[in-house]
Amino acid sequence: MTDGDTRLASSSHPPSRKGTLYGVGLGPGAPDLITLRAARLIAAARVVAYPTLAGAQSFARAIAADLIADDAQEIAMDVPMSVERAPAQAAYDTGAASIALALDAGEDVICLCEGDPFFYGSFMYLFARLSDRYHVEVVPGVTxxxxxxxxxxxxxxxxxxxxxxxxxxxxxxxxxxxxxxxxxxxxxxxxxxxxxxxxxxxxxxxxxxxxxxxxxxxxxxxxxxxxxxxxxxxxxxxxxxxxxxxxxx
Amino acid sequence: MTDGDTRLASSSHPPSRKGTLYGVGLGPGAPDLITLRAARLIAAARVVAYPTLAGAQSFARAIAADLIADDAQEIAMDVPMSVERAPAQAAYDTGAASIALALDAGEDVICLCEGDPFFYGSFMYLFARLSDRYHVEVVPGVTxxxxxxxxxxxxxxxxxxxxxxxxxxxxxxxxxxxxxxxxxxxxxxxxxxxxxxxxxxxxxxxxxxxxxxxxxxxxxxxxxxxxxxxxxxxxxxxxxxxxxxxxxx
Incomplete structure (x- = not known):
């Protein structure tokens, strides 16, 4: 209640408490190889973010689909497939900016990651862009x-x-x-x-x-x-x- | 029902269907880093097996403790700490024999493994002893x-x-x-x-x-x-x- 009261009192200003960014590993693909912690975070999420590859369906979102609330806000980062890095970097810049907006508004953001976020995972590009300004928690996953x-x-x-x-x-x-x-x-x-x-x-x-x-x-x-x-x-x-x-x- | 009837009909003989041995990864230690699949298997288990180190409490059992049914049969394999391999090998021989008895009786056995069963996990010693005679499923875990x-x-x-x-x-x-x-x-x-x-x-x-x-x-x-x-x-x-x-x- 105390937290809620504080936010209410300052509702005409930006909330003083920023949201937390969670990089959540989803495991290799079978939805029941998600951890209990990841499942709980995703089911409670009001904002989820995930990469999509060149406009295709997001594999990460597909693994977690049954857990995402119907009314959750979704931030899809469309990462182009290319040997050059600049186009992908621009996609992560844009994604990080959208995520930062939600965090600044006091919302937690659950970023969905195939496998483990820090093991060949695209989450490390968001971590590099946002971890100096926001609290970030990484939930490891089955690789x-x-x-x-x-x-x-x-x-x-x-x-x-x-x-x-x-x-x-x-x-x-x-x-x-x-x-x-x-x-x-x-x-x-x-x-x-x-x-x-x-x-x-x-x-x-x-x-x-x-x-x-x-x-x-x-x-x-x-x-x-x-x-x-x-x-x-x-x-x-x-x-x-x-x-x-x-x-x- | 059909399964139950079949077993009942052959209750005076050894059941024709052997149990499955599950090697279940529990992740690094936090109980909510267990996967949904592992949690479901452990909660339903009638027989669980796990290693204990030199008589100490089992770390694997501690991670999963809240999920194990009160009336589950527990097979503890006491593995001595030693540079020589023979004493540990004897412990796994004994453990594998107890597990085989349960499998022969038609029970599934859930073997609890810290981390992942095939990544520096002691489960591979049971796998080497039992996988030629029994169906074995490995559930990967967070390392x-x-x-x-x-x-x-x-x-x-x-x-x-x-x-x-x-x-x-x-x-x-x-x-x-x-x-x-x-x-x-x-x-x-x-x-x-x-x-x-x-x-x-x-x-x-x-x-x-x-x-x-x-x-x-x-x-x-x-x-x-x-x-x-x-x-x-x-x-x-x-x-x-x-x-x-x-x-x-």
Whole structure:
């Protein structure tokens, strides 16, 4: 009640208390892999924000759709797909400005993030733009890395093993060196880089120890031995490779 | 009803349908960082299993405590702390045998796992012992890696950056080489290895870019610049290091 009274008393001025920005990880795709905390925040949200890719439906919004109130305000940030960074940066500038307006009005903003906000997540671009002026809370989520491992039945690392996580667009020579020097390897963002990655792994004699995963935990999930992976891979696909010297017994 | 009838009809024989073993990730410690799926499975569980460390309270059970039914059967696997592997292996043999008994009786068994079951999780020892004979489902969880990053306000990786995850017990020379060659680094299981790790990071001139985290998301969480870390670190503590060439703007 005290909070409410204070706000009422100052209603003709901007509220003295700014809202909090929440970067909320939603997990890999299955709606029930959202955490209890994230579900509670989304269900109570009066303002939600999320990225959409080049005008397509937002994957993040789709994961959380059943939790979003009908009358919630929605801030969609349309991020163009491009190798150049300036167009995406402009989209985050615009999105951050809309979010700042809501925060200045005293509203909390729940930003929906596929996977985990700080693990290859676009939320870090909003964090960089807003965390100096606003209180920001990050709610971690299940990453696609452990989700794919779970669905593929592939334990990733135990005891003193090392895990290396690489993006598929890296140059071939670097991929080779890093895979060679690693124990367990996860290669993210495979997409059109699949032929290159597959060739490197074959050349290292490791194909039999690698699996391909796309859309893990979703109804159209694909998990296959790397040798059987389709020639066209979606951007959000992954290769898991465990050299498996240790039988984990 | 059909299922129930079938079981009743064959009640004098072993049930023909074995139970499913679920390896359920519980996240880093805060009970509301459990996923909706994990919470549903635990709340409905008639048999739960979990590791306890050298007779101490089980951290996994503590995270899930509010969800476990009062009349659930509990299988506690007491895993001794030791550098030798044989005593722990014996504990998992015994635990797997108890779990197999319940599965053979047609009961599902929910195995509680801190963090994620396949990411430095003890569940993989049960998986190795039981997955050839029983249906096993793994429910991924939030790892301590992204939980610590969230609490430390440290974005881990964006775009084409690489992430290297290392265990603290690695030899000093290997830690140095791997940290030197990496972009973002997470060092797990810091514990008594803190002085060695801190010296390596200082020697590489990276101390200012590193943070120390212990018991992230729990009430007694500690998140500090590495320079201010306590001399005695618990086993479940972590160092996050992002070289941060990229301002993520």
């Amino acid at each position: 696609s890395v452990t989700a794919c491992a779970a669905r593929a039945g592939m334990p990733l690392v135990a005891r003193n093993e090392r895990l290396t996580i690489l993006p598929g667009p890296l140059p071939e020579a670097e991929l080779r060196t890093r895979i060679e020097g690693a124990e367990s390897v996860v290669i993210m963002k495979v997409g059109r880089h699949l032929p290159k990655i597959r060739a490197v792994i074959a050349d290292l004699g490791l194909t039999a120890k690698a699996r391909y995963a796309a859309r893990a935990t979703l109804p159209d999930e694909v998990i296959l031995p790397l040798a059987d992976a389709p020639d066209k891979a979606p951007y959000f696909s992954m290769i898991l490779l465990t050299k498996g010297a240790d039988p984990w017994l | 301590s890696v992204t939980a610590c990053a969230a609490r430390a306000g440290m974005p881990l990786v964006a775009r084409n950056e690489r992430l290297t995850i290392l265990p603290g017990p690695l030899p000093e020379a290997e830690l140095r080489t791997r940290i030197e060659g990496a972009e973002s680094v997470v060092i797990m299981k810091v514990g008594r290895h803190l002085p060695k790790i801190r010296a390596v990071i200082a020697d590489l001139g990276l101390t200012a870019k590193a943070r120390y985290a212990a018991r992230a998301t729990l009430p007694d969480e500690v998140i500090l610049p590495l320079a201010d870390a306590p001399d005695k670190a618990p086993y479940f503590s972590m160092i996050l290091l992002t070289k941060g060439a990229d301002p993520w703007l």
